Amino acid sequence: MRSTTEQTVQPCPQCGTEIRTDRRFTTWCSACDWNVDPVEPDERPGRVERMRRGIAHRYGERLLAEMTGGESRRPRRDVAGVLACTVALCVHGVTVALLLAGVLLVTLGWGGALPVLGAFLLGLAWLLRPRFGRLPDDAPVLHRADAPRLFALIDEVAACAPTSGVHAVAVTAEVNASVSTYGIGQRRLLTLGLGLWEITAPQERVALLGHELGHFAHGDTRHGVIIANALHSLNSWRYLVAPIRNPSGLEVILNALYLLPFLAVQGVMMLLDQLTLRAAQRAEYLADASSATAASTEAAVALQDRLLVYGSAETFLLRESNARQVRDRAKRDEPEQGLWDRLAAYVESIPESEYERRRRVGALRGHSVDSTHPPTHLRRACLLAGPAEPAAVRVDAEAVAAITAELADARRVVALRVLRG
Template identity: 60%
Template sequence: MNEAVQETVQSCPQCGDTIRSDARFTTWCTGCDWNVDPAAPAEAQGRVERVRRALARRHGERLVAELTTGGGGQAPPRRGAAGAVALALALVVHAVTALLTLGGLWLLVTGWGHPGRLLGAVALLALAWTLRPRFGSLPDDWPVLRRAAAPVLFAWVDEVAAVAGTRGVDAVVLDTDLNASVTTYGVRGRRVLTIGLPLWEMLGPQERVALLGHELGHFSNGDTRHGMVLGQAFRSLGTWHYYVARTPHPTPLEAVVNLLTLVPRLLVAGMILLLDRLTLRATQRAEYLADSTAARAGSTDAAIRLMDSLLVVPSAEGMLRREANSRQVKGRGSDPEGLWGRLAAHVGSVPGREYERLRRAAVRRGHSVDSTHPPTHLRRDVLRAGAPREAAVPVDAERHRAVADELAAARAELARRLLRDGLGE
């Protein structure tokens, strides 16, 4: 049963129009947009992040115009000159890590009897270790499904992967995030799909197909930042940026350190911004291409409904936190058995005016939240601008029930864990 509507009526303090709203959600005026975005994000901290978001905004506006007028989102672009330069810069970043490793080993081999050299060897090798490539591994604290345990789910994933023009995954991880992602693990680059069960439970069958299509689309659409070379280079540069970051309100000694690290700080910041400039367009295009795959697999309507569901993720998070807090404070109520049904009921009770408010707020925010993902409202607009697509992977009731059966144990476990531990930050 859906949550009860709590209707309120008041006058807009800005334009005087009558506002009829649901007390569970933000009160705002459709006429003048009063209070349309009371939780506007704070300004990006740091010069590098502010520049990154400004670049994202400029690239994003141009890309949307191209995709909505010229059909440019249908095929992954070739690497091109920008991609080649970005790859070369990434190799330079990795070469620095390799040189630190070789230098540390040389000092270690030649430094016996020389404490200064041994100390230098330890310092270089420790630094190189923090900058090393990470190949990843499967988590040991979340349910992990293999083909033998979930054949219907994996067949479903394989079918969506075929639409995306790629292969399926080797493992599926289930956690309590309201998100989903794909990545690789191990030296052999095995594929893993991570599904946040709360997000999965918010969606209908075809929206789930669209979600799978979007994530698997990242494997086939030239998303360079998810690649090993560039992805690891960004991670290494982030580590460097942390090491040489300026200390605010420094003591005299910290002021000296700030001065000594000025040049490397500028070099690192410049490298990050340059790689951003070279890859932002391809990265944002990759998101739109993944959305196109979502539409092909699940239908355009399902992909748009998925976009709308992403808008109400904060509301779903709030509901789950209230459930967990009630369980922890009272020690009763909020039974795990019905958690996912209550979540679906909450999402189903979100009124249309709340979706409209969130879309208007997203327009105001633009790229202020994330410098790599296009804003949800723009992704939605691009989907609506394209030719409507029917589902290439329709889901019948029998398959839907079979997948639910395969996930039953994980659903019960994660419901208990979420109510016990709450949502992570």
């Protein structure tokens, strides 16, 4: 429960309306939006990111209209998707060509510089090679035998998507969750951030699982092996041929040589973004639909609201870590045992006015922060546009207790890592 000393009352300097707010958070006016978004961006985005945000802004409202039309709430392979795969395969073709050229120069070169050049091309091909992912070695990883009740819930939610479950769950401190694949066999991994899991209600956790598993069900193009690895290769190319800043002497000549390759890489990246960003945003809407199907529309919307305060949750965890660093060791009494409870209590104490402020900030900023995800206010609008869906999966107190017990060791390990910095 918040103390009354945390409440402040003052007139709005712009319109004079009385403002009642929590002093821990931004003071703003709901009547005229004074000070609703006082934070300036930390840095100006690069050219590619500016282009991404421009595309996202252009298509944002139009895509929302399509998604609320009913028939568009299903995945589809359009011309842009086919072209994106074609471009990605061409990028991989360059890597294969470098590999073959390197092998030929090393094996057939007649001395001199040709084998050296071949070795260089082989090293370049290795740098640009496709990545198949692997299990994290810096986070607890749970398999089905370690957490049968958690995996049973995941399977139940996956069936609503519909898709199959996951092979492993990695537990981190992030205020986030994600899905990915690992190994050549593309086994499925769910990364579960306790910073988000612990601040959500049971039904919101079902919504979270429904959203993440929905990415598997709807074939999220940008997370597929072909396109994701092509983007990785292009980023590697851009790093290798990026102009040297503040060049001098020979570096000026190198910059001139790098110019055309850099522009070519930049152009291909922009093309691939142009072809896939719309599909990436559609995938988010479809994943939200899976979330509502599994947990109910009400729970899916509640999850969207909870995501609005992820920054506050991250700040709380950072404060806890800093406090641990300066606290006298003799006074430490295993504070990791209560870290997640303290985080949940803090987030629960955030006033509704702060949630509303962040909703308005999202509407004002639109796609200017994240080009791959539709703004939260559009995602909420899409969820609320159709008839309210009931929950297909419900978790009772017994299931919550069982899953909490299965996560106990991971909760303790991750809490210790947070507090140790």
